[in-house]
Amino acid sequence: MRMLSKHLPSTRALQCFLAVARELNFRRAAEMLNMSQPPLSRQIQGLEEMLRVRLIERDTQRVSLTPAGLAFKEQAAAILLALDGAVGAARENADDGSVRMGLTSVINHSLMPALHALVADAAFTGGRALERAWSRQLVERVSSGALDLAIVGDIVAPGADLAMQALGCEPMILALPATHAAAASEQVELADVSDLPLFWFARADNPAFYDKCERAFRRLGYAAPRRPEPKDFTLLLAAVAAGEGVALCPQSMRATSRLGVAYRALPPAVARMLSIEVQVVARAHETRAPVLDKIARIRATLGR
The missing domain is CATH 3.40.190.10 (Periplasmic binding protein-like II)
Incomplete structure (x- = not known):
């Protein structure tokens, strides 16, 4: 059996590469990942140095993939998709029914009766307080798997691994x-x-x-x-x-x-x-019934 290399790219490096490969634009890729361009460029540079292969050609006019980059794009996407499936399978088999949720700190939910009632309902929260943070941080935590869903404000559309649904507006x-x-x-x-x-x-x-x-x-x-x-x-x-x-x-x-x-x-x-658009964000391919039930409850309570 072939041994795995001790030096493999991180999932973050693969996500950064795929964002650039799809957008062929560093600014749009950075926005899609909710990060700035310098760290994105460093991720790409580090990936190329690890692989000892140039994946992306970049000049003042355009961004393009090298032949190696085109081949790597297909394989990297398959790797992340397989990893996402593995994570989902592990969670489904070890799921205790709890759902980790976040709520943006940009809005004061105490003045939004429907939302306040929802997050104060122990049957909905499982007796645990929702994690409060800036919308961008919550989106990153959902993407990383640290949270299962989050209620956030206006934020750039996430990558293909996340899905957002609009709930309403905050003036x-x-x-x-x-x-x-x-x-x-x-x-x-x-x-x-x-x-x-x-x-x-x-x-x-x-x-x-x-x-x-x-x-x-x-x-x-x-x-x-x-x-x-x-x-x-x-x-x-x-x-x-x-x-x-x-x-x-x-x-x-x-x-x-x-x-x-x-x-x-x-x-x-x-x-x-x-106005700030209030949205719920979760993983795009979420299949766990407890998470889907929470999303349905949020939409029924807060949806337009």
Whole structure:
């Protein structure tokens, strides 16, 4: 029997290669994998160095596969598909019926009655709290098998190993200094606060939602200067209260009050343009009945 090599590529390296091989574009491949381009390029470079074969030709004009890359693409896809089947078979034979679930920390579920009731139902959660994290992190954990499903916000469409289903939308509102003149109105146009910077996240954190909002900003003629958005929401509110800028946040986050911060509605059309799509993500070829039952329950409770 042939012995396996001690030096085999990681599944992450194979996923990175296949994303580039399918897209023939490093930027789109990176977005599909919810990562930035430099680590993606390093994965490809490391894979080629391990194999001692050039798989991808890349210049300023285009990306293409070498003959070795074309052959490797077919085999790498088969390997990941077989591995996915092996993981599924192992889980089915060792499954205790529990389902590991995640919930995006971008939304405050306590202000969404249907979602709050669902995650507070011990019969649904199995008595375990849902893992809370940024949507991008949850998608990565579902992809790696650390979670079985997650309820997430707007995020770039995942690769072929994951499937997403839309549940509904969470409108955006404006957080501004309570001392600002616009705070006297119940509804505020973005133009009314263009004298202050906008606290904004990096595109690499969520390319899909970032691009969606940028298109809306251009359409609205909103071009306020940007400041890096603190990762911690309480720090963000503290900066807004200090008059350092304004922030856009999901409507449900207004439950987090802060002295010196005023939450104001945006015009309905603007709120819709900037709304966060709430979705459930799971493995594309999921067959386990407990996981499928949870997804069906989520869709029945939260679906449009």
